[in-house]
Amino acid sequence: MSKPLVEVKGLYKYFNTPKGPLHAVENVTLNINAGQTLGIVGESGCGKTTLGKTIMQLTEATKGDVLFEGKSILGLKGNQKKESQKNIQMVFQDPYSSLNPRMNVGAIIEDPLVVLGGKMSAVQRKEQVLELMDIVGLPERYYNSYPHELDGGRRQRIGIARALALDPKFIVCDEPVSALDVSIQAQILNLLMDLQEDKHLSYMFITHNLLVVRHISHQIAVMYMGQVVEYADKEELFANPKHPYTQALLAAIPMPDLRERQKKKKTLKGEVTNPINPKHGCRFALRCSLACDACKGSDISLIEMVPGHYVACLNCS
Amino acid sequence: MNKRKENNPILDIKDLYVSYNTDDAVVHALNGLCLRIEKGEVRGVVGETGAGKTTMALSVLGLLPEGISEISGGSILFRNQELVRAKEKLLAQLRGKSISMIFQDPMSSLNPVICVGEQIAEVVRLHFPKLAKDEIELMTDEIMEMIGIPPQRKSEYPYQFSGGMKQRIVIAIALVCEPDLLIADEPTTALDVTIQAQILELMKQLKEKLDTSMLFITHDLGVVAEFCDTVSVIYGGEVIESGMVEQIFARDKNHPYTKGLFECIPYIDSTSKRLTPILGNMPDPADLPPGCSFCERCVHAAERCKNEKPASYQIGGHEIKCFLFENTAEVGNE
Numbered sequence: 001m002s003k004p005l006v007e008v009k010g011l012y013k014y015f016n017t018p019k020g021p022l023h024a025v026e027n028v029t030l031n032i033n034a035g036q037t038l039g040i041v042g043e044s045g046c047g048k049t050t051l052g053k054t055i056m057q058l059t060e061a062t063k064g065d066v067l068f069e070g071k072s073i074l075g076l077k078g079n080q081k082k083e084s085q086k087n088i089q090m091v092f093q094d095p096y097s098s099l100n101p102r103m104n105v106g107a108i109i110e111d112p113l114v115v116l117g118g119k120m121s122a123v124q125r126k127e128q129v130l131e132l133m134d135i136v137g138l139p140e141r142y143y144n145s146y147p148h149e150l151d152g153g154r155r156q157r158i159g160i161a162r163a164l165a166l167d168p169k170f171i172v173c174d175e176p177v178s179a180l181d182v183s184i185q186a187q188i189l190n191l192l193m194d195l196q197e198d199k200h201l202s203y204m205f206i207t208h209n210l211l212v213v214r215h216i217s218h219q220i221a222v223m224y225m226g227q228v229v230e231y232a233d234k235e236e237l238f239a240n241p242k243h244p245y246t247q248a249l250l251a252a253i254p255m256p257d258l259r260e261r262q263k264k265k266k267t268l269k270g271e272v273t274n275p276i277n278p279k280h281g282c283r284f285a286l287r288c289s290l291a292c293d294a295c296k297g298s299d300i301s302l303i304e305m306v307p308g309h310y311v312a313c314l315n316c317s
Numbered sequence: 318m319n320k321r322k323e324n325n326p327i328l329d330i331k332d333l334y335v336s337y338n339t340d341d342a343v344v345h346a347l348n349g350l351c352l353r354i355e356k357g358e359v360r361g362v363v364g365e366t367g368a369g370k371t372t373m374a375l376s377v378l379g380l381l382p383e384g385i386s387e388i389s390g391g392s393i394l395f396r397n398q399e400l401v402r403a404k405e406k407l408l409a410q411l412r413g414k415s416i417s418m419i420f421q422d423p424m425s426s427l428n429p430v431i432c433v434g435e436q437i438a439e440v441v442r443l444h445f446p447k448l449a450k451d452e453i454e455l456m457t458d459e460i461m462e463m464i465g466i467p468p469q470r471k472s473e474y475p476y477q478f479s480g481g482m483k484q485r486i487v488i489a490i491a492l493v494c495e496p497d498l499l500i501a502d503e504p505t506t507a508l509d510v511t512i513q514a515q516i517l518e519l520m521k522q523l524k525e526k527l528d529t530s531m532l533f534i535t536h537d538l539g540v541v542a543e544f545c546d547t548v549s550v551i552y553g554g555e556v557i558e559s560g561m562v563e564q565i566f567a568r569d570k571n572h573p574y575t576k577g578l579f580e581c582i583p584y585i586d587s588t589s590k591r592l593t594p595i596l597g598n599m600p601d602p603a604d605l606p607p608g609c610s611f612c613e614r615c616v617h618a619a620e621r622c623k624n625e626k627p628a629s630y631q632i633g634g635h636e637i638k639c640f641l642f643e644n645t646a647e648v649g650n651e
Contacts, residue, residue: 043509043510043511043512044480044509151598152366153598181365181366181536182365182536182578182581182582183365183577183578183581183594183595184594184598185581186580186581186583186592186593186594186595187594189583189592190591190592190594193590193591208509208510210510211582211583211584212583214583215583215592248511249510249511251514252510252511252513252514253510253539254513254514254517254537254539254540254542254543254544255539255542255543256538256539256541256542256566256579256582256584257542257566258542258562258563258566260542260543261542261543261562267511267514267515267518268511268514268515271479271481271482271512272479
């Protein structure tokens with residue numbers, strides 16, 4: 001097997017709060033292969049976005065490492081850092097607040113080229129911006145428009161064009177479709193998948209929508225309170241979810257299908273507990289039907305149950 | 318014939334037209350919207366952003382923004398009582414007691430500086446001014462018990478609760494006077510899936526206990542399939558399709574828009590690589606086409622669709638506003 005494009009190794013991110021360290025990301029180890037998509041699923045506050053931002057170096061990691069093409073990219077300085085950032089870009093969740101309202105569409109997409117594009121003339125840059133607009137399906141007439149003149153779907157296309165400007169190999173997509181209506185959501189998902197095929201891009205696709213993640217991902221990691229609790233190929237994960245949290249998450253999706261209507265659902269009791277200074281042991285134990293004393297004792301790490309299928313649970317088999 | 322039709326509907330909206338007058342245009346938010354709810358029925362209302370779902374809810378409660386909005390036609394009958402242009406006094410009596418509303422965002426629909434018990438008690442005190450203090454307290458405790466929050470927490474403030482808990486409190490406020498009609502505007506959209514499942518389960522139980530009729534506004538067809546008895550699909554300010562959930566989700570006869578909505582959802586058991594999005598965008602409600610409002614995005618659109626509004630064609634109680642069903646419809650049902 002070829003080497004993965006991005007390797008996340010034992011990554012930690014703690015935030016200091018007056019009440020103690022908030023464990024946002026804890027001991028996350030993941031691989032993303034070239035040309036593939038890793039989906040990160042979890043509920044709000046589980047550390048999905050922080051994980052994305054830490055990989056993007058938008059916040060500094062507390063511990064651990066991120067390797068891109070085998071080289072560490074954390075802690076780089078100056079030109080080396082700039083060089084590594086060209087390969088990794090991000091599409092943000094909210095197409096309303098992630099675009100500067102005082103810049104027009106052309107300037108927004110051009111910005112990465114100005115900052116990191118090297119020696120390019122204004123004419124070359126404009127040419128490239130128009131090409132990018134074409135790729136993401138934005139008509140040329142929007143070149144001088146401002147974000148507020150466009151709807152959510154088109155704005156998200158601007159965000160994608162901006163992320164593509166430097167021809168990156170890896171894009172972190174942080175809930176790129178959750179602010180959009182379903183009919184527009186489908187357009188953007190198709191666009192992302194087409195781009196992946198054309199440009200051999202790798203994605204880390206962060207979302208809370210399990211139907212979307214199933215559609216777009218090759219591998220999926222399920223996060224709960226900063227930790228990865230299950231990690232597998234998507235077919236394997238949806239066919240044989242092992243961790244009780246993954247099972248509950250899958251059961252909770254409202255399905256647009258009446259056959260599901262009759263089934264009595266098991267709803268998960270309780271809510272996510274406080275991530276500040278959490279106790280040792282399984283974070284999910286308080287809501288888990290399988291929990292025993294051993295779960296509360298020591299930290300539980302991912303175990304490879306079936307080849308390629310990692311689960312952090314003592315009691316599932 | 319549909320058995321329900323013979324009953325007296327609890328809410329009957331007929332041909333409702335609402336517009337907003339802005340500085341540069343008149344925005345036609347509702348264009349002849351018809352919708353009825355029988356006693357004990359849960360009607361799902363599905364549509365995308367800007368379709369007019371929330372405007373409809375606000376018109377029922379008489380909460381449309383003053384000055385810029387105008388109900389230019391139609392009627393809203395609640396238990397045979399006209400609500401369009403009704404006196405503020407009547408509406409104030411109904412709101413919270415006979416008709417309640419749950420808003421989309423639990424974070425912003427509670428008052429941050431009043432403790433939650435008081436926010437529940439306020440509704441009771443307003444509608445039953447003669448009740449003694451301890452009776453009100455008892456009602457507050459009971460409803461908190463019912464929504465699964467220990468009454469000991471009633472002196473806490475909204476910020477001390479999580480999103481799901483806050484939405485439970487909003488539900489308690491809406492249900493404490495046991496209303497006949499509950500309007501829920503995307504009550505679970507801001508919540509995580511596992512919490513959404515909890516809230517839906519809770520609403521199901523409360524509905525059975527109190528026999529409340531519900532107008533359930535959402536954009537999630539999955540939630541509709543799980544929770545509602547009947548569905549109305551709104552597009553461009555009118556109901557373009559309505560029927561029993563079984564009829565809509567059978568997916569053999571649907572309005573092209575509804576069909577498009579279904580095809581946009583990635584299914585858990587499907588392996589197809591591409592989704593089929595609906596082309597284009599919603600029409601600008603300030604500039605609606607004269608014919609079918611969906612015609613510009615519709616793959617079946619003919620010349621006629623651009624100029625002529627389709628009537629509502631009925632097939633066994635299932636109504637579809639599309640010329641495609643003109644010939645299959647039952648005679649004399651327009």
